[in-house]
Amino acid sequence: DARVTQTPRHKVTEMGQEVTMRCQPILGHNTVFWYRQTMMQGLELLAYFRNRAPLDDSGMPKDRFSAEMPDATLATLKIQPSEPRDSAVYFCASGLVRGGRVSYEQYFGPGTRLTVT
């Protein structure tokens, strides 16, 4: 049963601390997304990668957020330093873009619930 996994599932940290969230996309998927969900804004795209290359991170606060894909099986989202306004659920999703097709389905992980106090 192929699925996207995320760790940790919950994280409570103090303001100013570094937070790292990890995602393992579905094996063979070549596109990985990071989304953030808050009550006020709903679900928003932060960044995404294709074949490990970053394609768009315009949704991410550049001064404190960074996203990387060290290898095809791991994506990371780092916040340094964290702030209370970063409290949200962070979702990773993956999909497979085949050949010239532009339409594909995205599969979501269970999310990381981050609380910054």
Add this chain to the structure above:
Amino acid sequence: KQEVTQIPAALSVPEGENLVLNCSFTDSAIYNLQWFRQDPGKGLTSLLLIQSSQREQTSGRLNASLDKSSGRSTLYIAASQPGDSATYLCAVHSGGGADGLTFGKGTHLIIQP
């Protein structure tokens, strides 16, 4: 910029009723539209994906339709059950080189036993 709106924001109906959830989007240049289900504190489960060239998709008691020209989609749930209680999210995959999904705020559905 694509915007997605879902109406109603919340809905409570007795078990057994058929119901319709609505989704509208501002830019009709989409690749596909996905309906998701989200249970409290959980992730997103994909229910149906409609390609831009399709008019509808069905899965069990769920039927989703797409009218791309008018920027609308509906999710029809037949013979609702208490287990259908969840938040339903509509998301569009737009063109223009941006691959991320644009989500609506969701419809919070409660099915009363």
